[in-house]
Amino acid sequence: MNEVIPMAHEKSRCPTGAETLVSSLAASGIDVCFANPGTSEMHFVAALDKINGIRPILCLFEGVATGAADGYARIAGKPASTLLHLGPGLANGLANLHNAKRASVPVVNIVGNHASYHLQFDAPLTSDVAAFARPVSDWVHTSQSARTVPADAARAVQAARAAPGQIATLILPADTAWMPGERASGPLPVSGVTDVSAAAIDQCVAALRSGRKTDILLRGPALTGAGLRAAGRIAAQTQARLFCDTFAPRIERGIGRIPVERLQYRADEVVQQLCAFETLILVGAQPPVAFFGYPGKPSWLTPETCMILTLSHPHEAGSEAVEMLANALGAPEVRLIGSQSNFTLPADDLLTAEAVVQIVACLLPDNSIVADEGLTSTFPNYDLLATAAPHDHLNLTGGSIGGILPLGTGAAVAAPERKVVCLEGDGSGMYTLQALWTQAREKLDVITIIFANRSYSVLNQELERVGVATAGLRARSLFDLRNPEINWVNLAQGLGVEAVSVNNVKEFYDVLSSVFLKRGPFLIEAVI
Numbered sequence: 001m002n003e004v005i006p007m008a009h010e011k012s013r014c015p016t017g018a019e020t021l022v023s024s025l026a027a028s029g030i031d032v033c034f035a036n037p038g039t040s041e042m043h044f045v046a047a048l049d050k051i052n053g054i055r056p057i058l059c060l061f062e063g064v065a066t067g068a069a070d071g072y073a074r075i076a077g078k079p080a081s082t083l084l085h086l087g088p089g090l091a092n093g094l095a096n097l098h099n100a101k102r103a104s105v106p107v108v109n110i111v112g113n114h115a116s117y118h119l120q121f122d123a124p125l126t127s128d129v130a131a132f133a134r135p136v137s138d139w140v141h142t143s144q145s146a147r148t149v150p151a152d153a154a155r156a157v158q159a160a161r162a163a164p165g166q167i168a169t170l171i172l173p174a175d176t177a178w179m180p181g182e183r184a185s186g187p188l189p190v191s192g193v194t195d196v197s198a199a200a201i202d203q204c205v206a207a208l209r210s211g212r213k214t215d216i217l218l219r220g221p222a223l224t225g226a227g228l229r230a231a232g233r234i235a236a237q238t239q240a241r242l243f244c245d246t247f248a249p250r251i252e253r254g255i256g257r258i259p260v261e262r263l264q265y266r267a268d269e270v271v272q273q274l275c276a277f278e279t280l281i282l283v284g285a286q287p288p289v290a291f292f293g294y295p296g297k298p299s300w301l302t303p304e305t306c307m308i309l310t311l312s313h314p315h316e317a318g319s320e321a322v323e324m325l326a327n328a329l330g331a332p333e334v335r336l337i338g339s340q341s342n343f344t345l346p347a348d349d350l351l352t353a354e355a356v357v358q359i360v361a362c363l364l365p366d367n368s369i370v371a372d373e374g375l376t377s378t379f380p381n382y383d384l385l386a387t388a389a390p391h392d393h394l395n396l397t398g399g400s401i402g403g404i405l406p407l408g409t410g411a412a413v414a415a416p417e418r419k420v421v422c423l424e425g426d427g428s429g430m431y432t433l434q435a436l437w438t439q440a441r442e443k444l445d446v447i448t449i450i451f452a453n454r455s456y457s458v459l460n461q462e463l464e465r466v467g468v469a470t471a472g473l474r475a476r477s478l479f480d481l482r483n484p485e486i487n488w489v490n491l492a493q494g495l496g497v498e499a500v501s502v503n504n505v506k507e508f509y510d511v512l513s514s515v516f517l518k519r520g521p522f523l524i525e526a527v528i
Helices: 008-012 016-026 039-050 061-078 086-092 094-103 116-121 129-136 147-160 172-179 198-209 225-238 265-273 320-328 353-363 379-389 404-414 433-443 459-467 474-478 488-494 503-513
Strands: 032-037 054-058 081-085 107-111 139-142 169-174 214-218 241-244 248-252 279-283 305-310 368-373 391-395 418-425 448-452 500-502 522-527
Touching: 016 039, 016 107, 016 147, 016 169, 016 172, 016 500, 032 039, 032 061, 039 081, 039 107, 039 169, 039 172, 039 433, 054 433, 061 081, 061 086, 061 107, 061 391, 061 404, 061 433, 081 086, 086 094, 086 107, 086 129, 094 107, 094 129, 094 169, 107 129, 107 147, 107 172, 107 241, 116 172, 129 139, 129 503, 139 147, 139 248, 147 169, 169 172, 172 500, 198 225, 198 279, 214 225, 225 241, 225 248, 225 320, 225 488, 279 320, 305 320, 353 379, 353 404, 353 503, 391 404, 404 418, 404 433, 404 448, 448 488, 448 503, 488 500, 500 503, 503 522
Parallel strands: 032 054, 032 081, 081 107, 107 169, 139 169, 214 241, 214 279, 279 305, 368 391, 368 418, 418 448, 448 522, 500 522
Antiparallel strands: 248 391
């Protein structure tokens, strides 16, 4: 066997900018890259072979890559990176970066660009990449030299990990990737959460002891772990009501967990929820506002007579602040006892959205992750999952539909030992169904349940709410998915995911029971 001996210049060659980039990202804790690369990113791709530490995961659409990075961050508590191709590739991923930004999660985007000297020729793919990035990024930078790339990478991760979590976008001209670099950069100090002031604690203690009806609006880490348990102590001690945002990024739910009331989606319903309250305490949250402006309806949803207090801002240690507040009130520990709900098959066997959620609640394995974008199907049935086994519930935070299949994909990468259940509408699911292919390729343990009502049902409701008195066939056709009907089983199987379609309760119960005993991706089309 002949031994291949590297030539002297190969032994001593400098690493490329792309190699120092990958090394620096890995050194700063990035271990997953959701990628859809093109020509300008080929040196980054090659570097992944030479540098250990980062797992590349191919996504067939950039919106899947950015949504998966969001889901990964919500569960792992740290950023993944994306690898996107030029301005158009980044633009394809903007919707789910919007959702990630609204979730305040850390994401590092690496976006390739033309070689710096090539930009002057205005080639077909030339665009203002930074302009695309700014609306969905907290930090944007373009590397100017291969020698600065590793430091730029370390700064990107530092920016992403700044409290409460940010979107960092590093633009990498192709020549900075292929030119010789120097050495990798190590991790930089991270600006973590700051302590809440004693004055904020004292102010909230006084408000809770005043006898005024008080609502506590929780968001971020205060909806998990010790922060949520402390909030339960406060509620039990003071009779304050606990609320979370309509679309909280992550909340621990299920039996034995502190119950938190969800703000409704419709503005007038939120007004009704909050009308009796005299004090609103914000924990990492903003005062509630309407999703849209409607004729004759309010945008600001807190009663004018309600006093608003801020216990913690998003960049502050909200979970610790809730614990300090509970201790200051002398609130004892609260123990909740419950059992997972049972499900009785109805006599008519009609499959409804309510029945689907009831069955999920009955069968959900312990420590699962539920990623929910069912909108009209799941929102009215949200409370049913309170009787499910303990689980994490992830929402579509930014309102840009089509995020849940990628979100569940990223969550499954972050927690391969946990079952992930995606609750998805048939309309919004079509935005990013390519996520199913990534689930199949990576053998991710994700069950997708499609609520197939053959319609953009939420838009039918919105048409009426904005004051449109009548809608004819042409208007209604824009919300109708029946001509032709989408065949989810064929779509899923074509992307490598086993799938079935069910249209009655017993069949859905039996299929879900068997699927929960298996591992790997599976799709159930629930025709409702």
